[in-house]
Amino acid sequence: MNDQNSVNASGTGTYSNLTATLALAKASFRSIMRSPSAVVFTLAFPLIFILVFGFLGGGGTRIDVGVTPGSDVDNPVMGMLEQTGMIRLVKDKSKADFDKLLEKGNVDAMIDVHRKVNSSAYSVNVVYTSASRDKGGILKSVLNNAFYNKTLKPSVAEIKESTIVGREYRTIDFILPGQLGFSLLSTGVFGTAFVFLSLRQTLVIKRFFATPVRRSSIVIGEGIARIGFALIGALFIILIGHFFFHFTLVHGVVTVVNMLLLATMGIIVFMGFGFIISGIAKSESMVPPISNIVTLPQFLLSGTFFSIEAFPTWLQPISRALPLTYLNDAMRKVAFEGMGLWDVKFQIMILVIWGIGIYAVAVKVFKWE
Amino acid sequence: METNKAIISVKNLVKKYDDFVAVQGLTFDVYEHEIFGLLGPNGAGKTTTLEIIETLRNKTSGEIIVDGFSVDQDPHKIKQIIGVQLQAAGYYPNLNLVELIELFAGLYGANIKPMEMLEKVNLQDKAKAKYKALSGGQKQRFSIATTLINQPKIIFLDEPTTGLDPQARRNLWDLIIEIRKAGTTVVITTHYMDEAEQLCDRVAFVERGEIIALDTPDNLIDELVNSGFERKKEVKKANLEDVFINLTGKEWRE
Numbered sequence: 001m002n003d004q005n006s007v008n009a010s011g012t013g014t015y016s017n018l019t020a021t022l023a024l025a026k027a028s029f030r031s032i033m034r035s036p037s038a039v040v041f042t043l044a045f046p047l048i049f050i051l052v053f054g055f056l057g058g059g060g061t062r063i064d065v066g067v068t069p070g071s072d073v074d075n076p077v078m079g080m081l082e083q084t085g086m087i088r089l090v091k092d093k094s095k096a097d098f099d100k101l102l103e104k105g106n107v108d109a110m111i112d113v114h115r116k117v118n119s120s121a122y123s124v125n126v127v128y129t130s131a132s133r134d135k136g137g138i139l140k141s142v143l144n145n146a147f148y149n150k151t152l153k154p155s156v157a158e159i160k161e162s163t164i165v166g167r168e169y170r171t172i173d174f175i176l177p178g179q180l181g182f183s184l185l186s187t188g189v190f191g192t193a194f195v196f197l198s199l200r201q202t203l204v205i206k207r208f209f210a211t212p213v214r215r216s217s218i219v220i221g222e223g224i225a226r227i228g229f230a231l232i233g234a235l236f237i238i239l240i241g242h243f244f245f246h247f248t249l250v251h252g253v254v255t256v257v258n259m260l261l262l263a264t265m266g267i268i269v270f271m272g273f274g275f276i277i278s279g280i281a282k283s284e285s286m287v288p289p290i291s292n293i294v295t296l297p298q299f300l301l302s303g304t305f306f307s308i309e310a311f312p313t314w315l316q317p318i319s320r321a322l323p324l325t326y327l328n329d330a331m332r333k334v335a336f337e338g339m340g341l342w343d344v345k346f347q348i349m350i351l352v353i354w355g356i357g358i359y360a361v362a363v364k365v366f367k368w369e
Numbered sequence: 370m371e372t373n374k375a376i377i378s379v380k381n382l383v384k385k386y387d388d389f390v391a392v393q394g395l396t397f398d399v400y401e402h403e404i405f406g407l408l409g410p411n412g413a414g415k416t417t418t419l420e421i422i423e424t425l426r427n428k429t430s431g432e433i434i435v436d437g438f439s440v441d442q443d444p445h446k447i448k449q450i451i452g453v454q455l456q457a458a459g460y461y462p463n464l465n466l467v468e469l470i471e472l473f474a475g476l477y478g479a480n481i482k483p484m485e486m487l488e489k490v491n492l493q494d495k496a497k498a499k500y501k502a503l504s505g506g507q508k509q510r511f512s513i514a515t516t517l518i519n520q521p522k523i524i525f526l527d528e529p530t531t532g533l534d535p536q537a538r539r540n541l542w543d544l545i546i547e548i549r550k551a552g553t554t555v556v557i558t559t560h561y562m563d564e565a566e567q568l569c570d571r572v573a574f575v576e577r578g579e580i581i582a583l584d585t586p587d588n589l590i591d592e593l594v595n596s597g598f599e600r601k602k603e604v605k606k607a608n609l610e611d612v613f614i615n616l617t618g619k620e621w622r623e
Binding site: 014015016019020022023024026027028030031034035198199202203204206207208209210211212213 | 462468
């Protein structure tokens with residue numbers, strides 16, 4: 001053993017930067033996997049949001065429609081309403097109960113169906129409630145679609161036709177890419193900022209500098225570990241979304257690979273924020289507030305939960321300036337609309353511009369000691 | 370020791386911070402295979418001097434040669450042949466000792482077996498423990514293990530025994546003596562004069578960035594005695610630390 005090592009010790013130029021970089025990546029990856037905050041931010045938070053919205057939405061809006069006591073229940077109208085998958089028929093309650101539920105908006109409308117006298121047609125009587133106007137409106141348009149075009153005898157086949165028109169856009173198709181983007185943002189920003197600040201403050205980096213390792217190896221090794229961890233997290237989120245909540249992956253594996261490529265670009269850009277914060281922050285307690293200044297506006301304004309079209313017009317330009325907006329946008333286009341990376345080149349270009357800007361600042365403010 | 374070949378040679382080393390001169394014109398040699406002590410009060414410039422030799426800090430002026438390599442031209446070569454234990458350095462979070470040793474092996478490009486390194490410093494039982502969970506003495510022994518990974522020619526120990534109990538301290542002395550026996554040169558700083566007297570072949574006293582004395586501990590003591598110095602209290606054959614060790618036993622409490 002001594003002989004073998006004296007060869008190394010004599011420093012005959014056999015030193016490998018690759019070995020050093022990989023050793024650092026391995027160490028960093030192990031450390032991240034054991035860090036509760038990294039796992040919580042990258043996996044638990046997004047999964048909780050996905051669970052909440054996945055169950056809440058259950059595949060889009062749900063409208064509770066009370067069936068008036070005494071109504072005919074075995075007829076094509078009811079069948080059609082149940083077929084939409086959006087409408088839940090509430091039966092077997094007294095008139096008084098329904099009135100209360102209607103008043104509170106706990107049922108969104110009441111429906112009463114009777115066969116017209118001497119006719120094969122049905123008469124449908126719908127009562128809406130002002131406590132639930134928006135859902136009443138949806139019900140109205142569902143009924144309009146189904147009836148007014150085909151006044152008499154709606155056949156089951158015709159109804160099916162109208163439901164197949166578009167790919168079903170579920171809540172999960174909107175929420176999951178947003179959560180994925182946010183997971184990448186928080187792991188990139190918080191993780192990188194904390195690690196480099198604490199490595200600097202606990203003199204771990206100084207000890208590294210006493211070895212022949214290069215600075216670039218330290219940064220690249222850390223980067224590899226964090227990107228690897230973020231991608232595993234992203235894959236996990238996508239698969240859970242797909243298999244448990246029917247998240248749409250138009251081209252299957254190809255779509256997943258495209259999403260992971262986008263995720264890699266995203267995490268690299270977001271890590272830049274982390275490098276900057278680790279340079280600015282004077283202590284670990286300063287990391288969360290500064291990081292939140294970066295992450296919270298993007299969390300709220302980048303279309304993570306709501307489409308940015310829903311924002312007031314004065315707010316939209318701000319949304320359209322943030323990098324996460326473009327990552328979310330690209331993710332949704334790739335996942336739901338089945339676009340390739342070339343189709344989202346505009347979004348990628350904006351991310352690249354952000355990346356260049358962020359790293360230009362990071363190089364200036366990053367501190368080694 | 371007889372050959373007295375200098376492995377580190379420091380000439381007129383000066384380090385200035387903005388308005389403060391930390392080191393002003395240090396000149397000394399460290400011989401191959403010796404244990405060399407840098408002694409002096411806090412803020413005297415010991416750590417600064419060490420860190421400049423370790424290539425961790427830039428000097429203002431002067432010349433330093435480590436095993437034939439200049440700190441200006443070949444810092445990378447120097448890093449490959451030295452082992453460094455920093456005062457109060459931490460280690461990568463969330464990793465156990467074996468994993469930390471593996472990391473350093475990668476950083477040094479050394480092909481070693483982590484368990485063998487831990488055995489050298491008697492930490493094989495703590496292989497799966499985290500650095501943070503170690504006692505003070507174990508932490509220092511682990512730090513020393515990381516300095517040995519690249520089979521260095523010289524190791525630098527900055528106050529390795531500060532804060533340790535007498536057992537751990539003596540245990541660390543044994544380790545340092547063993548390392549020297551294996552052919553490694555040791556440069557050490559300490560505030561404990563008994564330690565310097567026990568361990569060091571030669572010591573340099575640093576004060577306000579200057580060397581005020583450099584010789585073997587024996588010679589320095591003789592010199593003082595010859596100048597007419599006398600201790601106020603008669604020296605007994607044992608001191609209180611001997612009593613402590615005698616009462617509490619030699620084995621480490623960890």
